Amino acid sequence: MAEWVPPTASASRPPLPQPPPDLPTKPLSEPEPPFRSETYIVQVPKEQIYRIPPPENAYLAEQYKNNLNRRRKSPCLTYLPWLLAVIAAVGITIAIVALVFYLVVRPSVPEVSIEAFAAKNLNHNSRWEKPKYDISMKTLNPSANMGYIYGSGGKASMSHKGVVIASGEPPRFDQPSHNETAFHLVLRGSSNKLPKEIQRSLKGPKEIVTLSLSVNYVVRLKIGVIELSKSMSIQCDFRVSKFAKGTKIVSQECSVELGQ
CATH class of the missing domain: 2.60.40 (Immunoglobulin-like)
Known part of the structure; x- marks a missing residue:
């Protein structure tokens, strides 16, 4: 009759994983390479190109906006067309009256x-x-x-x-x-x-x-x-x-x- 032998600790545990290979390391004393600027060419479709207006256009637009605001705020400019229309009507009336007077009276020196x-x-x-x-x-x-x-x-x-x-x-x-x-x-x-x-x-x-x-x-x-x-x-x-x-x-x- 055979004799029973209890299992050992090494037999009951799974095998340990193998360590990863060593990564190459840089020496501490080696300096980093300097930064180099590079130029990249990007091609954009023509229909997607947006033009930026020159700075003087922005100044002119601002001046136009300010003038427009002043016109809107000034009451004189609002009534100016009506005033000119009244003056023109009075002038036309006076001219008609003077013409009728001349045709009817026909004044003349002796x-x-x-x-x-x-x-x-x-x-x-x-x-x-x-x-x-x-x-x-x-x-x-x-x-x-x-x-x-x-x-x-x-x-x-x-x-x-x-x-x-x-x-x-x-x-x-x-x-x-x-x-x-x-x-x-x-x-x-x-x-x-x-x-x-x-x-x-x-x-x-x-x-x-x-x-x-x-x-x-x-x-x-x-x-x-x-x-x-x-x-x-x-x-x-x-x-x-x-x-x-x-x-x-x-x-x-x-x-x-x-x-x-």
Whole structure:
């Protein structure tokens, strides 16, 4: 009969795993290699390329944004188009009214002319009597619906070569539209001594004397029931012959101006 032998400890335990092979180790004294920069080329599809705008574009965009905000915040800019529209409407209305006024009234300054000239008391040896000049004038009002009222208190004077030789006051009269009115000026000499050219004209009929007549009025322009006060200046430069008797007007040029 065989003898039983108990199992040993080594037989009951599994075998231990084999240790891993030794990894190669770097020596501690060996330095690490230096870092090297490298360039890589990456190809991107053309449709995926995004362009970055230059810096000045960002500045312009910011300025535009600020200006837009200021416009929105300013109330004056909001009402400016309406204000311009109102001004334009008022201007058009005034222009239409002025055009209608001109077509209906047709205002125009009077046309003045000298019809006759007569001189009296020309005896320059007399110390008591001064010369007197009677001037017949005619005025035509070509306005369609505007009349003139020539007020009193005006002044008239006649000069020879810039020297006043006679003066007087023009008459007062009314002149409606499309009317021709005649009036007389009576001027009295400022001295009993006549200029030399006038003295020579008394002796010879061929002597021509140059004279200048100035008449200043305060007139009222009458348009229906509306009256406007204006100053009027009449200026006539004329030449006469035969100063003593049968005086003839050789030439004349008259102008009329309306003031304030």
